[in-house]
Amino acid sequence: MNSNQIKLLLIIFIFLLPFIISFLLLDDYAEDKEWETTNYGELIKPILPITNIKINTESNISNTNSLNGKWSLLYYLKNDCLKTCEENIYLLRQVNTALGKDMDRLQRILMFDENIKYSSEFLTSYPGLIYIYNKPNSLHGLLSSLSDGESSILLIDPLGNVILKYSEELQGKKLLKDLKKLLKLSRIG
16 A cells, blocks of 8 residues: 555545444434433423412412512422421522522422411521412422422422422532522523
């Protein structure tokens, strides 16, 4: 082989190399393959929209659309508000405060039905916490099926889509990392 033939083969190889690499990587991006994510919460697949659902409650919120426009941490209670519940409500406030300048982009919501026992004195000590307590309705049904009938913390985007779910055994640092990453990357809310 002379030098001209070697140069020709090298040029052909340079142009074929991206196709060879993409073919080898194609298996890594197959549809049925589980993608690795860096979030700590459980990603909701498919995303669950909770827009335009009527809420019958004593507060000034009558529709889930009034919750839109901000990121929301919704604490959905299925059991009486005992020690774990009180610790999580406190933790949600601490996470919101730790966001610093972005704390106004997040709202905290506590949702439970009228059968749940709670301390009204405890709840009033958390200003800025939105309470939704009423008879179970369609929103309760959606959230109950999503959280497998257990209490959970749900992250809702400003458009009204539930995107992440956290168990009641919440770790504040992990939730804070997820929120900071989302708020940094998000242009909405």
